[in-house]
Amino acid sequence: MSAGQSGPGRRPFVRIGEEGRRAALIDATLDLIAEGGPQAATVRAIALRAGVTPGLIRHYFATKEDLVAAAHESLMSGLTDASGATLAELPDTPLARLAGFIAAAVSPPVTDPRGVALWAASMQLVPRDAAMRAVHEKTYLAFRDRLQGLIADALIAAGRGTGDTRALAIAGNALLDGLWIEAGALPGHFRDGEMKDIAIKAFSRLLQLELPEG
Amino acid sequence: MSAGQSGPGRRPFVRIGEEGRRAALIDATLDLIAEGGPQAATVRAIALRAGVTPGLIRHYFATKEDLVAAAHESLMSGLTDASGATLAELPDTPLARLAGFIAAAVSPPVTDPRGVALWAASMQLVPRDAAMRAVHEKTYLAFRDRLQGLIADALIAAGRGTGDTRALAIAGNALLDGLWIEAGALPGHFRDGEMKDIAIKAFSRLLQLELPEG
DNA sequence: GGCGTAATTATACGCTTGCATAATTGCGCA
DNA sequence: TGCGCAATTATGCAAGCGTATAATTACGCC
Structure with missing residues (x-):
């Protein structure tokens, strides 16, 4: 059995560029806030939802507040873009x-x-x-x-x-x-x-x- | 000096009926939520604002969630009453x-x-x-x-x-x-x-x- | 194909939180 | 006036929080 290691071992991972990781973390943050309010968007919950470990958040965002601010900006610009796209399809x-x-x-x-x-x-x-x-x-x-x-x-x-x-x-x-x-x-x-x-x-x-x- | 005791002593207090205490705790909760959002309304902050110690909250509300729910109901019924009072004064x-x-x-x-x-x-x-x-x-x-x-x-x-x-x-x-x-x-x-x-x-x-x- | 490095995981620390429980005290009542 | 009890304070605890830091690993590059 090749899967039978002595210990649980270190969790494997794949590297994704900064762009993708930041987007994944932001999406996870918005999902959690939408589902359970701001208090549900803990560092650990965000990391779990994004499929990474909590420490990684600190690698892309100096503080949790920064991540929340980035998520808010992403949300708002998304809404603005959606409104603009709607406009283009109108008669x-x-x-x-x-x-x-x-x-x-x-x-x-x-x-x-x-x-x-x-x-x-x-x-x-x-x-x-x-x-x-x-x-x-x-x-x-x-x-x-x-x-x-x-x-x-x-x-x-x-x-x-x-x-x-x-x-x-x-x-x-x-x-x-x-x-x-x-x-x-x-x-x-x-x-x-x-x-x-x-x-x-x-x-x-x-x-x-x-x-x-x- | 009669004020010079050996220790800090136990904080003096006055007893207020259930009615008044509950109202004070609810008011403190609403004030804190309005000023700093729900996360600012911690048990300790509420007690401080209401002029009591944190333990007393548990004496009037089984859980913090109960207190928040009571505060919300108080807020809403207050708004409804205000609207009704406005109506009475109209031409x-x-x-x-x-x-x-x-x-x-x-x-x-x-x-x-x-x-x-x-x-x-x-x-x-x-x-x-x-x-x-x-x-x-x-x-x-x-x-x-x-x-x-x-x-x-x-x-x-x-x-x-x-x-x-x-x-x-x-x-x-x-x-x-x-x-x-x-x-x-x-x-x-x-x-x-x-x-x-x-x-x-x-x-x-x-x-x-x-x-x-x- | 092996090396260097940045991306990622792992571990740990100090702080705050909500809640439980024991100790005390103000106050109504006889 | 002093007794009794509920109202209040004081202390403590376990869990979860954000954050810091060290150890590891995937992957681009020559």
Whole structure:
């Protein structure tokens, strides 16, 4: 029996470049936070989930706080990228574009409990961590500005003025945020597509436009 | 010198009834969570803040989890009571009532960072704790139903039908939630009263009513 | 194909945590 | 006024935490 060694021996391993390891550690961190909250993301649990031993974390991140910060940044840039990718696939006419953007924001896969849980976790750090606040502010404004642009285009296409698009974008963004949170926090509480219908109708009235329900 | 004892001596204390102690421990817990997140609310920190020694906590709460759950329930019922008290002080005409309710929901003292931080902390537990989810669901529906009632009254007073008040209440609730969160998360980002103006205008369009800007 | 080195594992330390239990003391009550 | 008991303090413990450091091993390179 070649497997019968005298001791348990040292665990074998394969080397993966810095890039891959950092990504694996970040993914493991986000998974654990989403499933069990920040207190579940211990160094040992992260290492176990990532398939390495705890010591390795220190090789890539000076401190656990650094790892969590990197995970948060990765999460946020991921959301931003997803939003941008959505935009690229939307139709061309301004009204349909806006409607598609709204629908995507309150439908799966954007509305999922994991995302809401992660968002709540990061939200908690925003008031007292300056770096977190900066990231929050940046991503919040990026999304809102994108929405504001779509709103302005739709209003112009309808031959309407673009007076208070800032207020409309703030309100529209708040509406989407609130619906997204409830859809994620209370899954099963709303019919399939109900959030989308509510969002489209609410925006139609908010902008006094007829958005296609498609 | 009567103060010069041989040893430090045992710390003196005064007895307070169960009611007062439990309230003090709950308040200390909420303060700590609001300031430093759940991980700051350790048994020792809570006891220090409440002016007692750690052992006493075990005398009133079988486990720390019990204390946190009690604190969450206290927080939520406090918010519900505050909302009810607001309602009692509103004017009598349906439109003014609705406008006052909306304005209160997105103005100080309702919009404060402490409240948003506590809400985010509890939000994080909702997806994986059944008891938390039940409380969240109950308070969410209570607020939404209250809003739905005010909306229906306003529509009736305007001689309008009350067809889809459910959808309007869901959207309106989401709008208020989103504005409340951003006001609390990014204090100083919005002019004084800006949130109120945005909320009133958005609701006016949403309901196709002229709400008084008060 | 063997050597050097960076990636990885292994071990250990000090600290904090939640919780248990024993010792004390303030205070209502007769 | 002093007794009795519950409220409170004091002490201790086992487990888990993040982190430091030394030992090992996979793998690129000449």
